[in-house]
Amino acid sequence: MSTLPEPNRPPKRISRRKKTLVTIYEIAVFGMLGALMMVSDILMNFIPNVHLVGVMIVILTVVYRWKALFPIYVYVLLIGLIEGAGLWATYCYVWAILWGMVMLLPRRMPKWLAPILYALVCSLHGFAFGFLLIPYQMALTGFTFEQALVWWQFGFFTADIPHGIGNLVGSLLVVPLVTLIRRLDKQIRK
Numbered sequence: 001m002s003t004l005p006e007p008n009r010p011p012k013r014i015s016r017r018k019k020t021l022v023t024i025y026e027i028a029v030f031g032m033l034g035a036l037m038m039v040s041d042i043l044m045n046f047i048p049n050v051h052l053v054g055v056m057i058v059i060l061t062v063v064y065r066w067k068a069l070f071p072i073y074v075y076v077l078l079i080g081l082i083e084g085a086g087l088w089a090t091y092c093y094v095w096a097i098l099w100g101m102v103m104l105l106p107r108r109m110p111k112w113l114a115p116i117l118y119a120l121v122c123s124l125h126g127f128a129f130g131f132l133l134i135p136y137q138m139a140l141t142g143f144t145f146e147q148a149l150v151w152w153q154f155g156f157f158t159a160d161i162p163h164g165i166g167n168l169v170g171s172l173l174v175v176p177l178v179t180l181i182r183r184l185d186k187q188i189r190k
């Protein structure tokens with residue numbers, strides 16, 4: 001037995017590249033996407049509880065999967081620095097819930113089903129946003145669970161319904177933007 005490579009086959013290359021958790025390209029993109037989420041949130045403050053953050057989180061999670069946590073927490077950090085630390089505690093877990101809901105969706109699904117599921121998840125998160133804040137309200141104000149439920153019910157019609165409807169309308173952008181981001185990402189990485 002000879003250890004020489006076969007004449008018609010080139011020798012196997014030994015890769016010296018280390019696999020990294022996040023590439024330099026991704027660090028730059030995730031920083032910009034987190035900043036874009038923050039800017040879109042601030043620019044849409046004139047419409048109470050309507051913004052594109054939830055829609056953007058769905059898009060980024062579909063495209064980048066677990067790495068979407070990077071731009072999400074860039075956004076949380078930036079919005080906390082600008083608007084104050086009061087939102088940090090809630091935003092740290094509320095956006096992770098939306099990310100987790102999207103992660104549970106099947107990666108491959110029929111083209112007709114994807115927009116429906118993304119719209120359902122996005123709007124459901126908007127409608128439930130106030131309810132998801134109950135643990136924070138209980139910790140912050142000392143409310144009992146029953147008092148926190150009353151607080152949530154009071155804000156449901158004025159805050160959560162517009163939030164859920166805004167997310168439903170915004171979710172129409174998910175599939176086209178996922179397609180666009182994947183195409184651009186593929187071209188840039190070549």
